[in-house]
Amino acid sequence: AAVTPEDNPHVEVRFANGVAYAAYRVIFPTLRNSDRANSMQIAEVELLGYPARSFQTGQGGLPHLQTAPDDPAGVDLGRGSSAAPTADVEEFAPIQILRDVTDPDDKVTIVFGEDDGDGRKGGPKTHEGVENAIDNTGKKYLNYNDLGSGFIVEVARPTLIQGARFYPTNDAAGRDPASYVIEGGTTRWGVRT
DSSP states (O other): OOOOTTTSOOEEEEOOOOOOEEEEEEEEOOBTTTTTOSSEEESEEEEEEEEGGGEEEOGGGOEEEEOOTTSGGGOOOSOOSSSSOEEETTSOOOGGGOEEOOOTTSEEEEEOOBOOSSSOOSOOOGGGOGGGGGSSSOOOEEESSOBTEEEEEEEEEEEEEEEEEEEOOSSOGGGSBSOOEEEEESSSTTOBO
Protein backbone atom coordinates (compact mmCIF):
# COMPACT_ATOMS: atom_id res chain seq x y z
CA ALA A 1 0.00 0.00 0.00
CA ALA A 2 1.17 3.52 -0.74
CA VAL A 3 2.45 5.70 2.07
CA THR A 4 0.17 8.71 2.60
CA PRO A 5 0.25 11.52 5.17
CA GLU A 6 -3.42 10.86 5.90
CA ASP A 7 -2.81 7.24 6.91
CA ASN A 8 0.76 7.08 8.22
CA PRO A 9 2.56 8.81 11.10
CA HIS A 10 5.11 11.33 9.87
CA VAL A 11 7.02 14.51 10.67
CA GLU A 12 6.47 17.34 8.21
CA VAL A 13 8.81 20.32 7.95
CA ARG A 14 8.88 23.47 5.85
CA PHE A 15 11.80 25.72 5.03
CA ALA A 16 12.66 28.71 2.87
CA ASN A 17 14.30 27.90 -0.46
CA GLY A 18 14.28 29.82 -3.73
CA VAL A 19 16.63 27.64 -5.83
CA ALA A 20 15.74 24.62 -7.96
CA TYR A 21 18.14 21.67 -7.92
CA ALA A 22 18.56 18.48 -9.93
CA ALA A 23 19.88 16.39 -7.01
CA TYR A 24 19.36 16.37 -3.27
CA ARG A 25 21.45 14.84 -0.51
CA VAL A 26 19.50 13.93 2.63
CA ILE A 27 21.53 12.93 5.68
CA PHE A 28 20.60 12.17 9.26
CA PRO A 29 23.36 13.40 11.63
CA THR A 30 21.71 12.16 14.83
CA LEU A 31 19.30 9.44 15.93
CA ARG A 32 16.60 9.45 18.60
CA ASN A 33 18.71 7.18 20.81
CA SER A 34 22.13 6.72 19.25
CA ASP A 35 23.52 5.21 22.48
CA ARG A 36 21.29 2.17 22.02
CA ALA A 37 20.81 2.13 18.24
CA ASN A 38 22.95 -0.06 15.98
CA SER A 39 21.67 1.55 12.75
CA MET A 40 19.68 4.37 11.18
CA GLN A 41 16.27 3.53 9.73
CA ILE A 42 13.56 5.43 7.88
CA ALA A 43 10.41 4.16 6.16
CA GLU A 44 9.95 6.94 3.61
CA VAL A 45 11.17 10.45 2.77
CA GLU A 46 9.16 12.82 0.59
CA LEU A 47 10.82 16.00 -0.70
CA LEU A 48 7.99 18.48 -1.14
CA GLY A 49 8.05 21.12 -3.84
CA TYR A 50 7.47 22.04 -7.46
CA PRO A 51 9.03 21.13 -10.80
CA ALA A 52 11.29 23.91 -12.18
CA ARG A 53 9.14 24.18 -15.31
CA SER A 54 6.66 25.99 -13.05
CA PHE A 55 8.89 29.06 -12.74
CA GLN A 56 8.33 32.33 -14.53
CA THR A 57 9.55 35.87 -14.03
CA GLY A 58 7.04 38.28 -12.58
CA GLN A 59 6.87 42.05 -12.30
CA GLY A 60 10.21 43.74 -11.66
CA GLY A 61 12.09 40.54 -12.59
CA LEU A 62 11.21 38.88 -9.28
CA PRO A 63 10.86 35.11 -9.53
CA HIS A 64 7.36 33.74 -9.28
CA LEU A 65 6.22 30.18 -9.01
CA GLN A 66 3.41 29.13 -11.30
CA THR A 67 1.50 25.96 -10.62
CA ALA A 68 2.23 23.31 -13.21
CA PRO A 69 -0.59 22.38 -15.62
CA ASP A 70 -0.95 18.98 -13.94
CA ASP A 71 -1.46 20.48 -10.46
CA PRO A 72 -4.89 19.56 -9.11
CA ALA A 73 -7.42 22.04 -10.46
CA GLY A 74 -4.78 24.79 -10.79
CA VAL A 75 -4.94 25.73 -7.13
CA ASP A 76 -5.48 29.49 -6.82
CA LEU A 77 -3.18 30.92 -4.19
CA GLY A 78 -4.95 34.26 -4.35
CA ARG A 79 -1.70 36.22 -4.70
CA GLY A 80 -1.72 37.39 -8.29
CA SER A 81 -3.91 39.02 -10.85
CA SER A 82 -2.83 36.89 -13.79
CA ALA A 83 -4.91 34.01 -15.05
CA ALA A 84 -2.22 31.54 -13.94
CA PRO A 85 -1.98 31.13 -10.17
CA THR A 86 1.37 32.41 -8.90
CA ALA A 87 3.15 32.81 -5.57
CA ASP A 88 6.31 34.67 -4.67
CA VAL A 89 9.12 32.16 -4.24
CA GLU A 90 10.17 33.92 -1.05
CA GLU A 91 6.80 33.12 0.52
CA PHE A 92 5.85 29.73 1.89
CA ALA A 93 3.23 27.99 -0.16
CA PRO A 94 0.58 26.10 1.78
CA ILE A 95 2.05 22.68 2.56
CA GLN A 96 -0.92 20.83 1.11
CA ILE A 97 -0.13 22.05 -2.44
CA LEU A 98 3.51 20.99 -2.23
CA ARG A 99 3.94 17.50 -3.60
CA ASP A 100 6.60 14.83 -3.48
CA VAL A 101 9.09 15.55 -6.25
CA THR A 102 10.82 12.18 -5.97
CA ASP A 103 9.82 9.10 -7.91
CA PRO A 104 10.71 5.44 -7.27
CA ASP A 105 12.45 5.46 -10.68
CA ASP A 106 14.82 8.32 -9.70
CA LYS A 107 18.47 7.39 -9.23
CA VAL A 108 19.18 6.92 -5.51
CA THR A 109 22.68 6.50 -4.07
CA ILE A 110 23.49 5.45 -0.53
CA VAL A 111 25.39 7.80 1.78
CA PHE A 112 27.34 5.87 4.38
CA GLY A 113 27.60 7.52 7.74
CA GLU A 114 30.07 6.87 10.52
CA ASP A 115 30.22 3.76 12.64
CA ASP A 116 29.58 4.79 16.22
CA GLY A 117 31.44 1.80 17.67
CA ASP A 118 28.36 -0.27 18.48
CA GLY A 119 29.68 -3.42 16.81
CA ARG A 120 27.49 -3.18 13.68
CA LYS A 121 28.70 -1.42 10.56
CA GLY A 122 28.21 -1.59 6.84
CA GLY A 123 25.43 -1.27 4.34
CA PRO A 124 21.85 -2.40 4.54
CA LYS A 125 20.49 -5.88 4.01
CA THR A 126 19.25 -6.48 0.48
CA HIS A 127 15.57 -6.02 1.40
CA GLU A 128 16.29 -2.81 3.39
CA GLY A 129 18.22 -0.93 0.67
CA VAL A 130 18.48 2.77 -0.01
CA GLU A 131 15.91 2.62 -2.83
CA ASN A 132 13.27 2.03 -0.13
CA ALA A 133 13.76 5.63 1.09
CA ILE A 134 11.70 7.00 -1.82
CA ASP A 135 9.74 3.99 -3.10
CA ASN A 136 6.35 5.21 -1.78
CA THR A 137 5.69 1.88 -0.05
CA GLY A 138 6.97 2.43 3.48
CA LYS A 139 9.56 -0.35 3.23
CA LYS A 140 12.46 0.32 5.56
CA TYR A 141 15.82 1.78 4.51
CA LEU A 142 18.40 0.78 7.14
CA ASN A 143 22.09 1.72 7.32
CA TYR A 144 24.47 0.23 9.92
CA ASN A 145 26.98 3.06 9.41
CA ASP A 146 24.38 5.10 11.18
CA LEU A 147 25.46 8.60 12.20
CA GLY A 148 25.35 10.90 9.19
CA SER A 149 23.98 8.26 6.85
CA GLY A 150 21.33 8.96 4.26
CA PHE A 151 20.98 9.11 0.49
CA ILE A 152 21.33 11.20 -2.65
CA VAL A 153 18.44 11.35 -5.10
CA GLU A 154 18.72 12.67 -8.66
CA VAL A 155 15.24 13.86 -9.60
CA ALA A 156 13.91 13.60 -13.16
CA ARG A 157 14.05 17.37 -13.66
CA PRO A 158 15.20 20.32 -11.52
CA THR A 159 12.81 21.08 -8.69
CA LEU A 160 12.43 23.63 -5.94
CA ILE A 161 11.65 22.05 -2.59
CA GLN A 162 10.26 23.92 0.40
CA GLY A 163 9.43 21.04 2.69
CA ALA A 164 9.86 17.37 3.52
CA ARG A 165 7.97 14.53 5.17
CA PHE A 166 9.80 11.88 7.15
CA TYR A 167 7.97 8.63 7.89
CA PRO A 168 9.44 6.59 10.77
CA THR A 169 9.52 2.82 10.73
CA ASN A 170 7.25 0.75 12.92
CA ASP A 171 9.97 -0.73 15.16
CA ALA A 172 13.02 0.30 17.23
CA ALA A 173 12.22 4.01 17.51
CA GLY A 174 15.72 4.73 18.84
CA ARG A 175 17.07 4.14 15.31
CA ASP A 176 14.80 6.83 13.82
CA PRO A 177 16.48 10.10 12.76
CA ALA A 178 16.43 12.96 15.27
CA SER A 179 17.79 15.55 12.81
CA TYR A 180 18.25 16.00 9.09
CA VAL A 181 20.28 18.00 6.58
CA ILE A 182 19.06 18.52 3.01
CA GLU A 183 21.47 19.93 0.42
CA GLY A 184 20.88 20.57 -3.28
CA GLY A 185 23.11 20.06 -6.30
CA THR A 186 22.75 21.79 -9.66
CA THR A 187 23.54 18.90 -12.01
CA ARG A 188 24.57 15.76 -10.21
CA TRP A 189 25.97 15.38 -6.74
CA GLY A 190 29.37 16.96 -6.32
CA VAL A 191 28.28 20.34 -7.71
CA ARG A 192 26.65 21.99 -4.72
CA THR A 193 25.45 25.49 -4.05
